[in-house]
Amino acid sequence: MSRFRSQLSRRPRPLSPPSSNSALPIKVSAPEKDIISPAGYRPAPDLFRILCQAGAVLTVLTLGWIIYEIIDSAWPAIQKFGFDFMTTSAWMPNRERFGVLPFILGTLASSLLAILLAFPLGVAIAIFLSENFLSPAIRQTMRFVVEMLAAIPSVVYGLWGIFVIIPIVKSIGDLAVNSLGDFPLFAGPAYGNSLLTASVVLAIMILPTITAISRNSLAAVPKTLREGAYALGATRWETIFSVILPTAAPGIVAATILGLGRAMGETMAVAMLIGNSSRLSWSIFSPSGTLAGLLANQFGEAQGLQVNSLMYAALILIGITLIVNLLGEAVLRHTQKQTAGIR
Secondary structure (H helix, E strand, O other), X not given: OHHHHHHHHHOOOOOOOOOOOOOOOOOXXXXXOOOOOOOOOOOOOOHHHHHHHHHHHHHHHHHHHHHHHHHHHHHHHHHHHHHHHHOOXXXXXXXOEEXXXXXXXXXXXXXXXXXXXXXXXXXXXXXXXXXXXXXXHHHHHHHHHHHHHHHOOHHHHHHHHHHHHHHHHHHHHHHHHHHHOOOHHHOOOOOOOOHHHHHHHHHHHHHHHHHHHHHHHHHOOOHHHHHHXXXXXXXXXXXXXXXXXXXXXXHHHHHHHHHHHHHHHOOHHHHHHOEOOOOOOOOOOOOEOOHXXXXXXXXXXXXXXXXXXXXXXXXXXXXXHHHHHHHHHHHHHHHHHHOOOOO
């Protein structure tokens, strides 16, 4: 019994409530409020946000400055030629007669033809690299090779086109002229430096852009959509064409817009291959010209009104690019609305 009492005496006693004479808790005053902050406190300055806003404003100002300088340099030609500059085909610096209609049509035709060649091939490669048709090692190697095409300088593409593409196009052109020469698109004679030659090289140059962005869009499609299509009995190709491609359509459209923009602004390779002719022709085997090639070929030796006319041509090229981007943005938004229910 004494042992039990000793154990009870060793138990800790409960803490007694603090007396009225104990020290009061220390009160911490709240920070001063700031009427500017909605949270009631003065926030620290967000340096990253300030830098981003400054960069955005600087970009817009730089673009406005460039357009202003181009308009200022082109103003004498705008006053003299007006809209006739875009509807006439004469380019005679000695007589001060300038018109860029063939170059506008050549820019649009070469870019559209390049997109027609590169778009199906780029989307096909993107599907091939994103749908596990090959082992991961081989897919990674092919992806690296395709993306390496974007690192090749345009002058190298031009030289390759001179030694490789021109003979091939000339041979195909001779056969096409003999067989389909009655059609305006295949009318002869067939030249090596032609619209088709430049378009083929442009298609190869924009292929990495279309392939890379399309592949990322296809890879971003949720796996649940694939599994749901397989669960409903769809085959692999039915799933690709009915589910995956419609879901990734906004990204594919964006890739096409970027590729078209690069094709319209490409200069060196096109200037080396297209023939730089100011004659109007319906044939894809005839020499043609682009606005970018016109600027590259003649700006170094231009004087007086010719300089103003070239700046006018540069302004038209900017306007065409802006219109294409706006149309592409409209198509992109329409595609996003159409595929919103699928995603």
